[in-house]
Amino acid sequence: MVDLTSAGKAGILFGYCPQQDALDELLTGWEHLQYYCSLRGIPRQYIPEVAADLVRRLHLESHVDKPVATYSGGTRRKLSTALALVGKPDILLLDEPSSGMDPCSKRYLWQTITQEVRDGCAAVLTSHSMEECEALCTRLAIMVDGSFRCLGPPQHIKNRRHCALICSDKSSEEKMIAGSRQSLEEK
Structure with a gap:
């Protein structure tokens, strides 16, 4: 460190x-x-x-x-x-x-x-x-409200969360992020 x-x-x-x-x-x-x-x-x-x-x-x-x-x-x-x-x-x-x-x-x-x-x-x-x-x-951390929710290689995170975030426009991206945030908070 x-x-x-x-x-x-x-x-x-x-x-x-x-x-x-x-x-x-x-x-x-x-x-x-x-x-x-x-x-x-x-x-x-x-x-x-x-x-x-x-x-x-x-x-x-x-x-x-x-x-x-x-x-x-x-x-x-x-x-x-x-x-x-x-x-x-x-x-x-x-x-x-x-x-x-x-x-x-x-x-x-x-x-x-x-x-x-x-x-x-x-x-x-x-x-x-x-x-x-x-x-x-090579390692990824997902944060929600300042706290780590997931840590690991990108593929592990995607497999664990069953998602791939691919959006074509800003409003779709914001909706996906909001939905992902809600899903993470529920877990």
Whole structure:
């Protein structure tokens, strides 16, 4: 277990992608990446290379020179994830990382996160998307009103709860979630 208060002293680096993007509307993607690279202590001569790698991996090439104010919600999420990945963190905390992304962008994001995990990074993800959880998680916890109701591999959770959450629109998703919540509370 990691004691978060002493993690920095132990040399453990965290990457954090908040649900609400913490981006400066006036800066470009490049400027954000350069700033975060500097904060992470990446030597100045390597910053362009590190930033370019993240831009390539998250498919930000056509946006990176524009002010963040012009970005779509999905592009903001990609930049926020790129910032969380600066410096190769040991632990990655991701809150709804693919929210607002088109399906193709989600796949690239998921590939990037999966590669980070393969390279030894631990990832903690919060999501309302079962599809995202299945793509990224080896263990899944379902919470209802702040309490864990289920814990285990995604397939185990689906088998135990006899469900697969696949919705085509927001209102269907909300109805399914409400029904699932009621079912969990009854058990």
